[in-house]
Amino acid sequence: MGITxxxxxxxxxxxxxxxxxVLAVLASNDVNIVALSLADTSDYGMxxxxxxxxxxGRAVLxxxxxxxxxxxxxxxxxxxxxxxxxxxxxxxxxGEVNIEYMYAFANGDDASAVLKTDxxxxxxxILRGSGFDVWEAAEAYVSNVKI
Amino acid sequence: xxAVTLENWVERIRDPKIECMSADEMAALQSxxxxxxxxxxxxxxxxYHKKMKDLGVEPGDIKGIEDINKLPFTTKEDLRDNYPFGxxxxxxxxxxxxxxxxxxxxKLTLASYSQxxxxxxxxxxxxxxxxxxxxxxxxxxxxxxxxxxxxxxxxDYGAKALGATAIPxxxxxxxxxxxxxxxxxxxxxxxxxxxALHLAESLEEAGVVDRLKLKAGIHGAEPWxxxxxxxxxxxxxxxxxxxxxxxxxxxPGVAQDCIHHAGLHINVDYFYPEVLNPATHxxxxxxxxxxxxxxxxxxEAMPLLRYRTKDLTSIDHSMCACGRTTPRxxxxxxxxxxxxxxxxxxxxxxxxxxxxxxxxxxxxxHYLMIVxxxxxxxxxxxxxxxxxxxxxxxxxxxxALKNKISGVLKQALGVSARVKLVEPxxxxxxxxxxxxVIDKRNL
Numbered sequence: 165m166g167i168t169x170x171x172x173x174x175x176x177x178x179x180x181x182x183x184x185x186v187l188a189v190l191a192s193n194d195v196n197i198v199a200l201s202l203a204d205t206s207d208y209g210m211x212x213x214x215x216x217x218x219x220x221g222r223a224v225l226x227x228x229x230x231x232x233x234x235x236x237x238x239x240x241x242x243x244x245x246x247x248x249x250x251x252x253x254x255x256x257x258x259g260e261v262n263i264e265y266m267y268a269f270a271n272g273d274d275a276s277a278v279l280k281t282d283x284x285x286x287x288x289x290i291l292r293g294s295g296f297d298v299w300e301a302a303e304a305y306v307s308n309v310k311i
Numbered sequence: 312x313x314a315v316t317l318e319n320w321v322e323r324i325r326d327p328k329i330e331c332m333s334a335d336e337m338a339a340l341q342s343x344x345x346x347x348x349x350x351x352x353x354x355x356x357x358x359y360h361k362k363m364k365d366l367g368v369e370p371g372d373i374k375g376i377e378d379i380n381k382l383p384f385t386t387k388e389d390l391r392d393n394y395p396f397g398x399x400x401x402x403x404x405x406x407x408x409x410x411x412x413x414x415x416x417x418k419l420t421l422a423s424y425s426q427x428x429x430x431x432x433x434x435x436x437x438x439x440x441x442x443x444x445x446x447x448x449x450x451x452x453x454x455x456x457x458x459x460x461x462x463x464x465x466x467d468y469g470a471k472a473l474g475a476t477a478i479p480x481x482x483x484x485x486x487x488x489x490x491x492x493x494x495x496x497x498x499x500x501x502x503x504x505x506x507a508l509h510l511a512e513s514l515e516e517a518g519v520v521d522r523l524k525l526k527a528g529i530h531g532a533e534p535w536x537x538x539x540x541x542x543x544x545x546x547x548x549x550x551x552x553x554x555x556x557x558x559x560x561x562x563p564g565v566a567q568d569c570i571h572h573a574g575l576h577i578n579v580d581y582f583y584p585e586v587l588n589p590a591t592h593x594x595x596x597x598x599x600x601x602x603x604x605x606x607x608x609x610x611e612a613m614p615l616l617r618y619r620t621k622d623l624t625s626i627d628h629s630m631c632a633c634g635r636t637t638p639r640x641x642x643x644x645x646x647x648x649x650x651x652x653x654x655x656x657x658x659x660x661x662x663x664x665x666x667x668x669x670x671x672x673x674x675x676x677h678y679l680m681i682v683x684x685x686x687x688x689x690x691x692x693x694x695x696x697x698x699x700x701x702x703x704x705x706x707x708x709x710x711a712l713k714n715k716i717s718g719v720l721k722q723a724l725g726v727s728a729r730v731k732l733v734e735p736x737x738x739x740x741x742x743x744x745x746x747x748v749i750d751k752r753n754l
Binding site: 171173175176177203205207208210212229230231233235264265280 | 697698699702703704705706707709710713731732733734735736737
């Protein structure tokens with residue numbers, strides 16, 4: 165398993181019930197959503213998710229005529245301590261990597277932040293080099309799931 | 312799969328005597344037929360008898376094809392006023408078939424055919440199929456609708472006249488179309504260009520293109536661009552041809568382009584074309600755009616004099632590289648009906664199609680134009696499908712794409728357009744004629 169994880173990104177038209185349809189497709193195919201972020205513009209929305217099985221998620225959405233793609237992102241573990249996200253961000257900026265977007269999710273005792281950058285592998289190196297931990301795919305896809 | 316390049320193309324001409332006839336001989340044939348048809352409508356159709364009387368024209372005044380401009384025009388409204396059988400020039404019992412077109416407003420337009428009319432129609436389509444390189448060996452998958460719409464029956468009659476095998480699929484059910492196309496080994500298919508593209512994309516997606524035996528596509532019934540033809544040709548690795556016709560005149564087979572794609576050869580021994588300035592009704596010179604007007608020279612059941620098609624085109628009488636002498640009309644820029652005047656600028660849907668295809672692969676040519684009026688100002692919105700190849704998880708990139716499309720449209724149309732990105736396959740695919748424009752202004 166790689167050190168970057170795959171995010172399922174979905175293009176959503178702004179129309180009634182569309183988000184519901186997407187979630188229903190994933191639910192009925194046993195694809196669990198670990199984390200999500202929904203960005204909206206005047207015309208359309210962008211749904212970004214970490215799911216239990218990104219390839220399956222994309223395939224079932226495609227079968228239902230929904231455009232989705234997989235994107236490499238980094239899931240950073242952020243300890244619940246004031247200033248820890250700031251410190252991580254500072255290291256990334258120092259390393260001259262550009263962050264496109266970011267969203268957070270709770271994760272047991274920790275918080276996590278999903279980062280989309282222009283160089284995910286480098287971000288992982290920077291973070292690990294400065295004492296931060298990142299989720300491996302196998303862990304991220306099942307996080308918060310009680311087995 | 313076998314597209315043929317121009318240098319390897321073997322031109323076949325079904326009726327060289329007619330299709331390669333000298334201008335003088337053709338004029339003599341057309342003159343003889345025009346005199347005959349004018350006599351028939353004057354004596355048998357009240358509508359034309361009255362129209363000619365009103366203009367002070369007697370059948371004797373029409374001595375040859377050069378006198379055609381003395382004759383009255385016929386419009387779609389005239390057909391509606393005489394719906395359904397008011398323009399018959401033969402006894403009703405001799406009508407063997409009717410075909411129609413669904414007008415977007417009001418009643419449909421109905422055309423009647425005698426047995427000879429049906430035979431001529433089939434012959435004209437057979438000439439077109441031959442022009443597309445097809446012979447009696449070929450298997451033609453017809454996915455135009457069968458019914459009142461002339462597409463399905465027209466291609467069927469043409470395949471029959473040619474002696475080829477017709478597969479009467481009719482429109483719809485893309486999955487079944489794909490299965491039959493593969494199983495029966497179709498070597499050609501016929502449908503509207505928008506459906507052809509949809510089918511081509513579906514075949515590509517299913518990964519079956521390599522298993523097909525297709526070599527030609529025959530597409531018409533709606534205006535389409537050269538870029539769209541090339542797109543269908545490249546997906547399926549075939550040669551595509553633009554067939555033209557209208558039910559009032561006969562149906563598909565009135566004209567079609569040859570492998571040189573230098574305009575559509577008209578079957579002028581049966582359909583006499585004029586290209587006229589829509590305002591002054593003066594004849595346009597070769598190369599000048601005007602409204603296409605047809606006179607049916609041999610039709611028995613419902614002959615029409617100078618029928619105004621509302622299709623805009625130009626004509627070229629020079630000899631074509633394929634060897635045919637029949638004049639060619641340019642690919643259609645649109646119909647006078649489809650043209651929208653947006654903030655004083657004439658806009659045709661085909662211009663939008665060309666602009667979208669010019670962006671190069673990233674944008675599917677499936678679009679819908681919506682014209683509306685906000686605060687007394689015309690607003691054009693173009694809905695464009697975001698397919699997988701152009702999708703990004705970054706809003707910044709999607710916005711950049713939107714702006715790029717907007718810029719290209721503004722340059723191509725001369726008016727600014729709002730671009731709205733929509734999900735793939737949400738713009739309706741037509742199985743008949745594609746709806747490209749919705750005008751919400753109540754003009």
